[in-house]
Amino acid sequence: MLAVKNLRVEFGPRVIFKDLTFSIGERERIAFAGHNGAGKSTLMKCIGEVLEPNAGEITKPKHHRIGYLPQEGIHIKGISLYEEVESAFAETKAIQEDIERCSTELEKLDPRSAPFSDLLDKIGELELRLDGHDPSRMRPKIQAVLTGLGFKHDDFDRDCGEFSGGWQMRIAMAKLFLAEPEVLLLDEPTNHLDIKAQRFMESYLHSYKGAIILISHDRSMMDGLTTRTIAFHHGRAEEFTGNYSSYETQLKERQDNLRKQKINQDREIAKTEQFINRFRAQANKASQVQSRIKQLAKIKRIEIDAEDSVMSFRFPDPPASTHLVAKLENAAQQYGELNVFRDLNLEVTRAEKIAIVGPNGAGKSTFCRMITGEEAPFTGDQNLGPKTLPSFFNQNHADELDPTLTVLETVERIQTRGSNMSARDVLGCFLFKGDDVFKKIGILSGGERSRVALVRMLVRPANFLILDEPTNHLDMQSQDILQKALIDYPGTLLIVSHNRDFLDPIVQKTMEFRQGYDPRMFAGNLTYYLDKIEAEESGITTPVVNSSANPSHSTPNQPQLSSKERRKRDASIRERRNKVLKPLQNEFTSVEKAINELESAQATLTTHLESPEVMGDPEKLRETTNAYESISQKLENAYSKWEDLSAQIEKLEAELDSA
Numbered sequence: 001m002l003a004v005k006n007l008r009v010e011f012g013p014r015v016i017f018k019d020l021t022f023s024i025g026e027r028e029r030i031a032f033a034g035h036n037g038a039g040k041s042t043l044m045k046c047i048g049e050v051l052e053p054n055a056g057e058i059t060k061p062k063h064h065r066i067g068y069l070p071q072e073g074i075h076i077k078g079i080s081l082y083e084e085v086e087s088a089f090a091e092t093k094a095i096q097e098d099i100e101r102c103s104t105e106l107e108k109l110d111p112r113s114a115p116f117s118d119l120l121d122k123i124g125e126l127e128l129r130l131d132g133h134d135p136s137r138m139r140p141k142i143q144a145v146l147t148g149l150g151f152k153h154d155d156f157d158r159d160c161g162e163f164s165g166g167w168q169m170r171i172a173m174a175k176l177f178l179a180e181p182e183v184l185l186l187d188e189p190t191n192h193l194d195i196k197a198q199r200f201m202e203s204y205l206h207s208y209k210g211a212i213i214l215i216s217h218d219r220s221m222m223d224g225l226t227t228r229t230i231a232f233h234h235g236r237a238e239e240f241t242g243n244y245s246s247y248e249t250q251l252k253e254r255q256d257n258l259r260k261q262k263i264n265q266d267r268e269i270a271k272t273e274q275f276i277n278r279f280r281a282q283a284n285k286a287s288q289v290q291s292r293i294k295q296l297a298k299i300k301r302i303e304i305d306a307e308d309s310v311m312s313f314r315f316p317d318p319p320a321s322t323h324l325v326a327k328l329e330n331a332a333q334q335y336g337e338l339n340v341f342r343d344l345n346l347e348v349t350r351a352e353k354i355a356i357v358g359p360n361g362a363g364k365s366t367f368c369r370m371i372t373g374e375e376a377p378f379t380g381d382q383n384l385g386p387k388t389l390p391s392f393f394n395q396n397h398a399d400e401l402d403p404t405l406t407v408l409e410t411v412e413r414i415q416t417r418g419s420n421m422s423a424r425d426v427l428g429c430f431l432f433k434g435d436d437v438f439k440k441i442g443i444l445s446g447g448e449r450s451r452v453a454l455v456r457m458l459v460r461p462a463n464f465l466i467l468d469e470p471t472n473h474l475d476m477q478s479q480d481i482l483q484k485a486l487i488d489y490p491g492t493l494l495i496v497s498h499n500r501d502f503l504d505p506i507v508q509k510t511m512e513f514r515q516g517y518d519p520r521m522f523a524g525n526l527t528y529y530l531d532k533i534e535a536e537e538s539g540i541t542t543p544v545v546n547s548s549a550n551p552s553h554s555t556p557n558q559p560q561l562s563s564k565e566r567r568k569r570d571a572s573i574r575e576r577r578n579k580v581l582k583p584l585q586n587e588f589t590s591v592e593k594a595i596n597e598l599e600s601a602q603a604t605l606t607t608h609l610e611s612p613e614v615m616g617d618p619e620k621l622r623e624t625t626n627a628y629e630s631i632s633q634k635l636e637n638a639y640s641k642w643e644d645l646s647a648q649i650e651k652l653e654a655e656l657d658s659a
Contacts (some may be wrong), residue, residue, distance in 0.1 A: 007056035034232035067181035077161025331380035358513030391462030403442030
């Protein structure tokens with residue numbers, strides 16, 4: 001479907017890759033692997049026609065579209081969220097407009113004329129094309145994708161310019177998903193997604209009908225989705241079958257085999273050189289020596305790239321802390337009229353390792369700033385233990401670095417004496433190697449500055465670490481180094497992340513933040529938390545419909561009745577209750593039951609509408625949409641009936657009580 005042939009890209013004297021040739025078939029799922037800077041994003045930009053290669057070509061079928069989602073740099077404004085993502089259906093809307101225009105022109109023509117007949121045929125062709133696009137699925141599909149990626153219905157009419165950079169990337173992702181290009185290019189798509197949105201994205205991609213090329217440092221997502229890996233290393237690109245873990249296994253096997261071949265080759269070369277040196281001066285051996293010299297010259301030497309650093313990083317030994325590390329009492333945070341959370345009570349104790357999860361904007365970063373004392377609570381109290389020494393990393397700290405210092409100077413100025421590793425070794429663990437450490441902070445990219453800020457924080461002795469999305473700009477090897485260090489870290493840890501593979505071996509608890517709800521603590525790692533959430537979501541929650549209360553009315557001024565009169569009155573009330581009120585109450589109960597069933601059915605259909613299986617199948621989507629509209633109409637009728645019955649019952653009960 002798409003072919004890359006003899007591609008070459010170079011920046012100045014540096015060759016990123018050369019003679020790169022491979023093809024992509026329909027519905028293939030391909031991972032680009034390799035260290036940061038190895039050429040993954042560069043190749044993706046070439047395929048996405050953002051970057052022109054120096055040589056080679058990329059070919060695809062004429063009508064096939066390529067959709068590209070970069071890591072960052074998207075900013076849309078001047079158009080509403082809904083209108084922007086609806087533009088993914090530009091072809092459908094263009095056909096609809098053509099039909100409307102032709103229909104208007106048709107009214108002006110003589111039905112017996114040839115132009116009328118020709119235009120009628122054209123409208124028929126357009127309507128046939130429109131049926132293939134199935135315009136009825138546009139609105140439910142747009143709503144399903146936007147809500148799946150975390151947008152609320154109230155956001156649909158907001159200007160795109162009001163959304164932050166992370167949400168801008170979600171807008172671009174939604175538009176790409178809806179456009180359904182034949183080849184989908186995703187460069188680190190999880191960087192700006194919370195767990196719920198990431199789960200939706202993964203589910204959507206699993207049933208995506210086109211081909212997908214993916215760059216990601218989320219191992220679990222790569223393993224679950226990709227079936228082929230193209231790895232970039234030292235200017236070369238090699239292909240591997242299987243997912244990312246399979247690629248790592250195959251790569252190790254290839255390296256081991258190559259190493260063995262080189263050992264054997266070196267042994268044979270040494271023997272040959274020894275023979276040449278020993279008999280070079282003997283005339284009777286001259287022909288044999290010359291033969292071996294020629295043989296040696298023809299040998300293609302096996303070269304093994306210098307292995308990447310496999311050093312491990314260890315945190316500086318933290319000072320001892322008290323059992324209570326940090327505490328929040330009735331803490332609330334508020335910005336203007338926005339209540340982030342309130343009445344939050346939490347104790348963090350020594351050696352606890354807690355994952356902080358939840359949708360963007362739910363208060364995770366605010367909580368981290370508050371528990372460290374970097375930000376005071378609006379109300380309530382925050383306290384650290386008497387021996388607590390916190391160290392906090394978030395993405396904003398990268399902007400606080402001195403742009404005039406080098407990378408090495410920035411770390412050396414904060415690192416204490418007696419540390420386990422030199423500043424240069426630590427920087428090497430996190431992708432700053434060779435002369436990279438002498439670069440000025442001012443010329444680094446945002447991701448590079450973020451890594452410097454992370455290293456700067458890691459080398460400072462602390463017994464309470466708070467990490468806000470530390471893996472966003474780390475490659476797999478650096479993630480592994482950091483993960484092992486955090487597993488061995490004896491202090492207390494709070495970490496905001498949605499990277500399951502990274503978090504699971506580290507944390508023992510998961511704290512969930514949700515907008516409009518109190519934070520919840522789960523006694524397990526991220527996989528345990530996701531299993532619990534999935535179990536909650538799979539259970540059907542029956543909505544409660546509040547019926548009118550029957551207050552007892554006090555009637556102190558009512559005249560006293562005789563026993564006979566009271567019995568007669570009570571009998572009349574019972575008769576009216578049995579003849580009039582009870583049927584109404586029975587009907588009311590029946591309507592309540594119907595509402596519960598209809599609401600449950602509506603919730604089930606909503607879930608189906610959001611599922612990739614339904615969204616990807618026009619027939620299923622049409623059937624589900626029709627069923628949803630039918631249920632919605634029935635529910636509206638049931639609500640009206642419920643309100644009428646409620647008013648009748650309330651009025652009749654009031655009359656009976658006052659009788």
